[in-house]
Every structure is written in C-alpha cells, then in structure tokens.
Amino acid sequence: MSRYALxxxxxxxxxxxxLVTLSFFLMRLxxxxxxxxxxxxxxxxxxxxxxxxxxxxxxxxxYLRYLGxxxxxDLGPSFQYQGFRVRELIAAGLPVSLSLGxxxxxxxxxxxxxxxxxxxxxxxxxxxxxxxxLAMLGISVPSYVVGPLLxxxxxxxxxxxxxxxxxxxxxxxxxxxxxxxxxxxxxxxxRLLRGSMLEVLRQPYIRTARAKGLPESRxxxxxxxxxxxxxxxxxxxxxxAGLITGSVVVEQVFGLPGIxxxxxxxxxxxxxxxxxxxxxxxxxxxVLFNFLVDLLYGLxxxxxxxx
Amino acid sequence: xxxxxxxxxxxDRGALLAAALLSLLLLLILLGPLLSPYAVDSxxxxxxxxxxxxxAGRHWFGTDGLGRDVFVRSLEGxxxxxxxxxxxxxxxxxxxxxxxxxxxxxxxxxxxxMMRAVDILYALPFLFLVILxxxxxxxxxxxxxxxxxxxxxxxxxxxxRGETLALKQREFVLAARASxxxxxxxxxxQILPNLLGTVAVVATLTVPQVILTESFLSFLxxxxxxxxxxxxxxxxxxxREMERTPWTLLFPAGLLALTLLCLNRxxxxxxxxxxxxxx
Numbered sequence: 001m002s003r004y005a006l007x008x009x010x011x012x013x014x015x016x017x018x019l020v021t022l023s024f025f026l027m028r029l030x031x032x033x034x035x036x037x038x039x040x041x042x043x044x045x046x047x048x049x050x051x052x053x054x055x056x057x058x059x060x061x062x063y064l065r066y067l068g069x070x071x072x073x074d075l076g077p078s079f080q081y082q083g084f085r086v087r088e089l090i091a092a093g094l095p096v097s098l099s100l101g102x103x104x105x106x107x108x109x110x111x112x113x114x115x116x117x118x119x120x121x122x123x124x125x126x127x128x129x130x131x132x133x134l135a136m137l138g139i140s141v142p143s144y145v146v147g148p149l150l151x152x153x154x155x156x157x158x159x160x161x162x163x164x165x166x167x168x169x170x171x172x173x174x175x176x177x178x179x180x181x182x183x184x185x186x187x188x189x190x191r192l193l194r195g196s197m198l199e200v201l202r203q204p205y206i207r208t209a210r211a212k213g214l215p216e217s218r219x220x221x222x223x224x225x226x227x228x229x230x231x232x233x234x235x236x237x238x239x240x241a242g243l244i245t246g247s248v249v250v251e252q253v254f255g256l257p258g259i260x261x262x263x264x265x266x267x268x269x270x271x272x273x274x275x276x277x278x279x280x281x282x283x284x285x286x287v288l289f290n291f292l293v294d295l296l297y298g299l300x301x302x303x304x305x306x307x
Numbered sequence: 308x309x310x311x312x313x314x315x316x317x318x319d320r321g322a323l324l325a326a327a328l329l330s331l332l333l334l335l336i337l338l339g340p341l342l343s344p345y346a347v348d349s350x351x352x353x354x355x356x357x358x359x360x361x362x363a364g365r366h367w368f369g370t371d372g373l374g375r376d377v378f379v380r381s382l383e384g385x386x387x388x389x390x391x392x393x394x395x396x397x398x399x400x401x402x403x404x405x406x407x408x409x410x411x412x413x414x415x416x417x418x419x420x421m422m423r424a425v426d427i428l429y430a431l432p433f434l435f436l437v438i439l440x441x442x443x444x445x446x447x448x449x450x451x452x453x454x455x456x457x458x459x460x461x462x463x464x465x466x467x468r469g470e471t472l473a474l475k476q477r478e479f480v481l482a483a484r485a486s487x488x489x490x491x492x493x494x495x496x497q498i499l500p501n502l503l504g505t506v507a508v509v510a511t512l513t514v515p516q517v518i519l520t521e522s523f524l525s526f527l528x529x530x531x532x533x534x535x536x537x538x539x540x541x542x543x544x545x546x547r548e549m550e551r552t553p554w555t556l557l558f559p560a561g562l563l564a565l566t567l568l569c570l571n572r573x574x575x576x577x578x579x580x581x582x583x584x585x586x
Contacts (some may be wrong), residue, residue: 011427019431023439030443136575140567142519144526144539145560148546156550245434249526253546263435264527267442279435286432 010293012287019283020070020276027272034270035077053077053295066276075280076273080266086277090259094165097251097258101243101285103178105172108185108239113232115186116193117225123198132194137185142245147180147253166256177254181246185239194236196228231299233293240289243280313562316533322576325575332566336385343367347383348534359554369554371544385566387537391452391530392518396510398456402519403463404499404506410464411471412494422468425461433458434520442530451530455520463509471507474498480496508581512574515567523561538563 035046050056054065069076075086104187119131154161154176166173200206201224209219251260259278266274317323344365345351349376351364359369359377368377410421437454444450474480475498483497522539524530531537538559545556 015431018427022431022436026439027434027443032443082499120515137564137568140515140571141564142523144523144546145542145564148542148549148556149560151546152549156553211468241432241434244432245523249523253526264438264442264529267439275439279432279439282432282435300553 004298005295008291010011012291015287016280016283020067021063021073023276023279024066024272025059025268025300027275028059029272030060030270032270033173034272036270053079055204066273070280075277078271078274079267080271080274086273089262089274090281091279093257093259093262096256097247097260100177100181100250100256100258101240101247103174104182104185104243105248107178107182108189109232111182112186112189115190116232117197119190120194120197120201121220128194131165131190134266135187135190138183139191141184143180143184143264144249144253146183147177147250150176150180151253173254173256177238177250177256180253181243181250184246185242188239188242189232189235193228193232196231197224200224226300230297233296236293237286241286244285292305316336319362319576319580322573325572325576329569329573332385332562332569333389336382336389339382340379343379345378347379347536348375350374351376358552368558369552371547371552372557373501377555377558380541381538381562382540384536384541384559387531387535388518388521388539388563389566391455391521391537392514395452395456395459395517395521396513398453399459399463399513400506400510403460403509403548404458404502406460407464407467408471408494408498411468412490412498414472414475418468420524422465425464429461434523437520438524438527438529440565441524448531448535451521451524452517455517455524459513459517459520463506463513464511465539466505467502470502471498474501504581507548508574508577511570511577515570515574518563518567518570 002032034053040046041049047056054062055064066076073087075090078084078089081089112132115131115135119128122128132161156251158251161174161176200218206219206224209223210216214223247258248260250256252264259281262271262274263278265271266278309446313378340347351357351366351370353364353374355370355372355374357364357366357370357374360367361369366376366378368381370376371380404419406425410418427569437458441450480493480497483493488496516536521537522542525537525539526543528540528543529542532538541559541564542556545552545559
C-alpha cells in the first residue's frame with residue numbers, strides 16, 4: 001500500500017512541474033511586461049526596476065531562480081502589489097477560497113448523493129424523471145449563470161440575503177456563492193450515482209441480501225451504496241477542477257476576496273509571480289485531490305493496489 | 308451504425324422533443340434577426356432601458372442601457388456561441404480522432420506512451436492555461452476556438468483509441484491487410500468510416516461543453532470582444548445591470564441554458580442508443 005501511495009505521489013510531482021514550466025514560459029513569451037503602465041517610466045528607472053526583480057537575466061536563469069525559490073517555499077515578490085510577497089497575498093485570500101470550495105464540495109456530495117440514491121430506487125417513476133430532468137438542467141446551467149440568477153431572486157427581488165461582499169465571520173455571505181458553485185456538481189454527482197446504483201442494484205448479491213430478509217434500507221444504504229460510490233469517487237478529481245474554475249467566476253460575481261481575482265487581474269497586469277503562485281496553488285489542490293482519490297480507491301478496491 | 312441509431316432514438320420522446328426544440332432554436336438564431344428592424348449594434352435613442360415586451364417599438368425582448376435591441380443581440384450572441392462551439396468541436400475532433408486512431412491502431416509501446424501523455428494532460432487544470440493564453444496573446448477570434456478545441460480532445464482521443472483497438476481485430480481489417488493495403492490506407496479507408504457513429508455521439512456531447520467554455524471566457528471578458536458578442540458576454544453585461552434591467556440577463560441566459568439542455572439531452576440519448584445498439 002505504501003509503495004502504491006509513493007508511486008502515485010511520484011507521478012504527481014512532474015505534473016506540477018509541467019504546469020509551472022508551461023505557465024512560466026507562456027507568460028514570458030507574451031508581449032508586454034509588468035512595468036508598462038499608463039505613463040512610461042524613464043529608461044534608467046525601468047532598468048533598475050528590472051534589475052531589482054532579476055528581469056534582466058536570461059530567461060532560463062530566471063526560471064531556475066524561480067524554481068530555486070519554490071524549493072525554499074518562496075513564491076517571489078508581487079509586481080502589482082508593491083511591497084507584498086505573493087505568499088502573503090495568497091495566504092490572505094486562501095481561507096475564503098478554501099471555505100467556498102470545501103463547502104460547495106460537501107454540499108455537492110450530500111445533496112447530489114441523496115438525489116442520486118432516491119432517484120435510483122424507482123427508475124422510470126415520476127420522481128426519478130423529475131429529479132433527472134432537474135439534474136440535466138443543472139449540468140446545462142453554468143455557475144456564472146446560476147450566480148447572477150440567485151442574486152436576482154434572493155437579493156434583488158426577495159431581499160433575503162446580501163447580493164455580495166464579504167465580512168469575516170458573516171457566513172450568510174457564503175450561502176449564495178456556495179449554492180451557485182455547487183449546483184452543477186450536485187447535478188453531475190446525482191446523475192453519476194443514479195447510474196451506478198442502478199447497475200449495482202441489478203447484481204445477484206443484492207437479491208441474496210434481500211432474500212436473507214435484510215431491511216431494504218440496509219440493502220440500499222450499505223450493500224448497494226458502497227460499491228456504487230466508486231465512480232463518484234473517481235469523479236472527485238474532475239469535480240475539484242470544476243469547482244476551482246467555477247470559483248474564479250463565482251468570486252467575481254459575488255465580490256469575494258479569494259485568490260481567484262488575483263488570477264485574471266494578475267495576468268492582465270503581467271504580475272508574473274502572482275499568477276504563477278495562484279496557478280501553483282490551484283494545480284497543487286487538483287493534484288492533491290487526485291492523489292487522495294487514488295489512495296481511497298486503493299483502500300476500497302484492493303484489486304487496484306497491484307496495478 | 309449511424310442508421311441503426313434512428314429506430315432506437317425514435318422511441319425516446321424526450322430526445323425527439325430536444326431535437327425539435329434545437330431545430331427551432333437554430334431557425335430562430337439564423338432567421339430571427341431578419342424579422343427585427345434593428346441591427347446588433349444599432350442604438351434606439353428613443354428607447355433605452357425599454358422593458359419587454361415592447362410591441363410598439365418592436366423591441367420584443369426590450370433594450371439594454373444603450374438602447375440596443377436585446378432580441379437581436381441575444382440571437383446574434385447565440386450565432387457566435389454556436390459557431391465557436393462547432394468550430395472548436397471540429398478542432399478537438401481532428402486532434403482527438405487522429406491521436407486516438409494512431410495510438411489504437413499501432414498499439415504497443417507507442418500506444419502506451421501516447422496514452423500516458425493523455426493521462427498527464429488530464430491532470431492539468433487546462434482552463435487556466437487557456438485563460439493565460441487569452442489574456443496574454445490578445446483576444447483574437449480564431450484563438451478562442453483553437454485554444455478551446457486544443458483542450459477538449461482528450462476524451463475524444465481515449466474513446467477513439469478504445470474503438471480502434473477493437474476494430475483492428477475485425478476480419479475486414481485483417482482482410483484489407485492481407486490484400487496488401489498500407490497502414491494509412493487501412494486507417495483512412497477501413498477504420499475511420501467505422502468510427503463515425505461513435506465520433507458523432509462524442510461530438511454532440513462536446514459541443515455543449517465547448518459552448519460552456521467559450522461563455523466562461525467571455526464572461527471573464529476574455530473571449531469574444533466588442534462589438535462582436537456571444538451568450539457569455541451578454542450574460543456578463545446583463546449580470547452587471549440586473550437590478551435595473553433583469554431582462555438583459557434573463558433572455559441570453561435562458562437561451563444559453565435551453566440550448567445546452569437540448570444538446571446534452573440529445574447527446575445522452577445518442578450515447579444510450581449507441582450502447583444499446585452495441586449490445
């Protein structure tokens with residue numbers, strides 16, 4: 001088992017390196033630079049600024065310098081936010097982004113799971129068809145459409161909740177963003193789980209469990225649900241990626257101070273280090289989640305450990 | 308294979324409804340703007356913020372803050388979104404089919420290497436690279452769909468590879484090889500025609516994904532640029548003004564959702580039918 005885990009971890013590292021390398025050179029090959037402001041700086045000042053940030057060195061040397069910094073846990077200075085380190089900026093925004101993402105993930109698993117199981121119990125029934133039509137709608141309406149519509153309904157028309165903004169500790173601020181972010185994933189998980197439950201419920205051992213006289217709730221929730229969760233588990237990797245990309249727009253729609261806003265704004269301002277830092281954090285989260293999923297998979301399905 | 312799908316699909320009333328709605332939407336998007344006296348960027352100075360339905364001024368969906376007709380703009384946005392959707396799907400289809408068919412057909416170490424690369428690419432948060440690409444290299448129209456197509460070919464490659472692996476064992480391929488045809492002649496003449504059914508199904512499911520990606524980029528202000536517009540750009544504009552003119556959000560958002568819904572429903576039914584047909 002530990003060898004399996006180690007192997008998985010070893011394949012995760014090159015992925016991150018590839019991501020950082022691609023992003024680094026993509027940004028540097030693009031026209032423009034961090035000091036192209038409205039007013040152009042006098043050449044001497046710009047030259048000394050470039051020297052200060054080591055932008056005058058050849059590109060490969062800058063790349064190695066950046067990687068060296070990463071090894072020491074240093075993401076470099078921000079160009080746009082003078083005097084701040086990228087690490088500080090990300091540390092300030094990450095709690096907001098993480099609460100948003102984790103809450104949305106939890107909601108998606110709970111609601112999506114419940115919906116999927118309920119729908120699978122009576123396939124073809126009115127309830128099943130209704131739920132699955134809703135789920136189909138859910139995967140068709142993206143977060144950035146759901147978000148504004150939720151604001152329109154709950155904040156503008158009903159005036160129940162704030163339209164956006166963020167005050168530390170006021171959890172009602174997170175309610176609509178979490179819902180907007182989670183809805184497409186709720187729908188995806190519900191569809192996935194319904195399908196795999198239907199498959200499992202057809203198996204002979206389920207008939208055996210029923211024949212033994214076990215209560216139906218136990219048959220469904222223990223015997224059937226456990227194996228049916230495997231496809232959902234492997235969907236968690238893509239779901240994480242979806243939640244992260246979704247959070248970039250959801251943070252923008254609701255004006256949340258997470259790290260998503262650094263990404264687009266940072267790229268527009270050529271804040272190289274800030275963008276790389278955010279890409280790295282996002283990439284690490286996706287890789288970490290994929291890794292955890294692989295581990296869990298190995299635990300649940302011993303056949304895979306040898307692979 | 309493709310003609311075998313129809314009898315299976317015919318019984319699915321939901322899918323037929325989706326197909327009918329989709330045709331209607333297409334017709335509306337193509338012909339709708341001709342019905343209206345307004346152009347995409349024409350400004351009606353007598354009617355800004357006009358609330359729909361405004362029959363007298365012929366602004367059926369109202370106007371936005373600049374007095375531009377929401378009906379015409381929603382349909383024009385749809386035309387651009389669908390165009391990008393189809394073009395990007397074509398790009399992903401080209402890359403995915405070529406990649407998957409070559410990996411599957413030649414097999415062995417090449418296949419292993421190529422599929423390992425796909426695994427690694429799968430783990431990358433690609434959308435972020437596309438966002439970087441769009442931000443950094445200007446926002447040219449062709450770049451939008453090439454970039455989106457370039458990240459959406461992985462599923463296609465995997466499915467086509469699997470199909471090709473199965474196809475190359477079939478008698479007609481063996482016969483073609485025995486009769487002395489070269490590898491590429493077999494790929495082109497024997498394998499490719501038999502992949503069409505599967506490819507069509509995957510493409511149907513790729514189009515809505517691609518439209519989603521495009522509108523995501525446009526929503527961030529990175530996709531299609533003014534004066535051109537797309538559903539994503541319209542939803543973005545509408546969201547900013549939703550307290551004053553909610554219709555500028557509701558109409559494009561509704562059309563976008565309806566189109567994606569129909570495409571997803573149809574794609575689902577097609578892949579179900581294909582699966583049942585294979586059994």
